[in-house]
């Protein structure tokens with residue numbers, strides 16, 4: 001017998017702290033935008049795109065990332081960025097996800113010839129989220145206290161390699177003056193420009209850019225290479241998250257925390273795998289892993305767990321029951337359940353929670369802890385006291401919903 005019904009999972013208040021805007025668009029919107037902007041798609045029907053691009057399962061990470069070229073192409077348009085942001089917030093509100101942090105790399109969408117600057121891109125996204133927030137928070141249900149308010153933050157991503165042909169006009173301009181062999185310097189320079197612009201826009205315009213992230217191909221591009229970028233964010237009171245341990249090992253997670261001051265880790269999947277360690281100086285791998293697990297758990301560095309996405313990009317996991325979520329729970333780590341990409345992974349926050357509770361032994365107290373971490377470990381764009389009060393209200397609502405569904 002199921003401990004938690006679909007209705008309860010859907011109605012309980014939730015967060016999504018690891019959510020890519022460009023991987024989470026609605027398919028009909030993508031098709032409409034592609035037609036408007038003359039972007040070529042392999043199919044112009046939902047079924048066709050599901051069959052050819054946004055699949056149930058993927059052969060590898062490369063195939064998983066393939067669809068981003070289409071979403072990024074249509075998002076090189078301010079009106080489309082605003083609409084995609086608005087719709088993403090509404091889709092979350094509709095499944096009682098009250099707090100989201102949406103991430104994307106403005107560098108991938110920039111095109112100075114078309115007037116697409118870092119600033120105008122981040123501002124367009126802000127307008128879309130802000131409109132959705134205001135509409136929701138002015139609804140009768142929020143006004144009469146029967147649902148919590150909706151809030152959001154924007155995470156701006158630094159990029160590692162994302163395919164030699166996939167460079168956006170922003171990076172192509174760099175390559176005109178720099179050798180391709182100096183790729184790492186190009187990526188770092190792009191990331192530095194991004195973080196400086198993000199801090200400036202946040203401070204001058206009050207746009208809630210709450211954190212930076214590092215996304216793209218992990219292997220060969222360890223977080224430590226972006227130390228300077230993270231240091232700039234750190235010294236400007238900006239939060240930090242890093243995709244680490246998604247495709248390679250524990251030392252990537254260690255660098256994210258020690259070199260990049262990461263408050264949270266995206267995926268962290270290979271934290272537990274001795275075989276993924278490549279650093280030859282780590283001789284006692286078992287000890288290193290156990291020390292690192294304890295270090296991450298003790299610091300309460302929060303792991304952004306994306307179950308479906310991990311299964312899709314690491315087909316060797318094969319079965320959800322083999323997912324390292326079990327070890328994360330056993331080691332009492334701070335974790336939060338996220339979607340990664342609603343479109344590319346064909347999922348929702350409710351689906352991800354359902355997968356977790358159906359396949360792992362998660363007692364009520366732990367489920368409540370996981371939900372609470374989403375609110376408490378968020379990079380809420382306000383003062384700590386405000387975040388605390390908001391998290392408290394959302395968790396009181398959680399208790400009410402649990403009572404209503406007979407879970408407690």
Ligand SMILES: [Zn+2]
Nearest residue numbers: 020243266340
């Ligand atoms: Zn991600």
